[in-house]
Amino acid sequence: SDRKNWMSCLGPEKLRINQIVWPGTHDSATNKIGIPFVSRPFAQCQSLSIYRQLVTGARVLDIRVQEDRRVCHGILLTYSVDVVIQDLKKFLSETQSEVVILEIRTEFGHDDPPDFDKYLEEQLGEHLIHQDEQVFGKTISELLPKRVICVWKPRKTPQPKPGSLLWSSGYLKDNWIDTDLPSKKFESNMKHLGEQQPVANRKFFYRVENTTTPQADNPVLCVRPVTNRIRPYSRMFISQCFERGLADRLQIFSED
Template sequence: MGAQVAKQRIVEAEEKRLREKEEEEGIDFPGSNYRHHNHKEWMATLPLESIKVRDVLWPGTHDSATDKIGVPFISRPFARCQKLSIYQQLCRGARVLDIRVQQERKVCHGPLTTYKVDVVVADIRKFLDEMPFEFIILQLRTGGEWEDPPGFDAWLIANLGEYLVAQDEGVLEMNLLQLLPKRVICIWKPKEISYYPQPGSLLWSSWYLQDDWIDTDLPLTKFDSNLVTLGKQAANEKRGFFYRVENTTTPQVSSPVCCVFPVTNRIRGYARFFISQAFKKGIADRLQIFVEDFLQEDFVDACIGVTLARYYHQLLLHEPELLQEVLSQHQELVAATSRRRCK
């Protein structure tokens, strides 16, 4: 009991310091005031012919398909990282999905399982059929102590092949328009190395999506670690892979609080502060994939704002006040276009 009390005091001290740092330094960054009118089609409103795949700040979710995992009120609070279905997350603006699977093709998180990955694929297909100019980075990996699902690579290609962008490092240099009609970069990480996707495959190997995840429930520790490891990366334009930052904290068995939501909520509200710190430290050009638990539209807006600010990079460098005016005009144009479509 004494150890748990001491741990809680450490958590509270880190929460307090993180809150104070945000108050002292603020959360402004280029594009921070941008708000999109319709998160379901935000990529369609980008200048697709100009923005490169590597220049998007892709918003995503961690343990994406855990909305129905475990037993309600019993095991679910210890494993659920999202309350929304995959389709709902995509409609809310997520464009990177993190899916763990096991040998029966069920989604898993640790020892718990939920619906089959077929549900995930059906939701993705439904969304893509509705939204012809949206793009998704889909990562699937065999979870924890589970075994690889037999023939999973062939199954994925059979069910998503018409949308899949073939594995090619040069894709990162392409603009989004060049990818069409293909719209899914699918990364598959099996346990068995011999099953890894090969060059030219419709599936991408796990090398193409890297991160520096640390297992901690301490918010300031995770925040600072994310900044340090991001700073060690090469800029997006010089990297041949996607780099992910997870704005999450993880329950620990040694802690008195073990449910996902209250633990991850310690850092969840600091996504904008993290982006602002990346700009202040001169490492925002490394930000590429940013994910969180329990997806919020404000999180998505922050990523869209950065993406558009990068497009208007000359204004970002030399006329930041004019940049905000241009982004405001883009926001009004998107809203007007959406209203016309609804009539």
């Protein structure tokens, strides 16, 4: 299958935004975070670049930034968000009908980058889909040539306004719980998904994150061994969505 162009293969003229199940990644821009073999194992959620993630099929990106526009995960830093934008633009230039949800937030404990909304609009303006609830019922073809839904989640500065090029935080929701226990995360994800309305009735994106997080009271603090525990739950979660009658509520499914 053509993962790079899977939306195109499904038919942009008939595929509506609220009919898509979006594969995503968690802490997407951490492939080069920290110092290799020293601090990187404690924060690296992804081993592929943003471009490679998009090429292999991911369509929802989770980017955390600090005040100087560098991507971060907690206190650990990596490259500038410019690298993320460049990778996204490269992917867009090589495809025609692939839509990407780009979530960028100020990381907890950090300040918002100054004038970051203007930066995003300048960098991605020609690709940005305006904040408009009518988008959820539109087909991909109706949105083209715009192909990026950019959700900007600042901590202190004002949220994007309706009609602007950026989307406010309320349009991308989830119910995150901090645990390293796969079964606990699985049941929490299933419970909260069951509380949602069907996708066709929603005017926001809802994300399920099939991830676990290292805990201070557990001797295993590196990311990969902990997240590997929940990987086998992915297919089971999707199959259980059908088994429990929740398939019409599943919209974004993200993983480490």
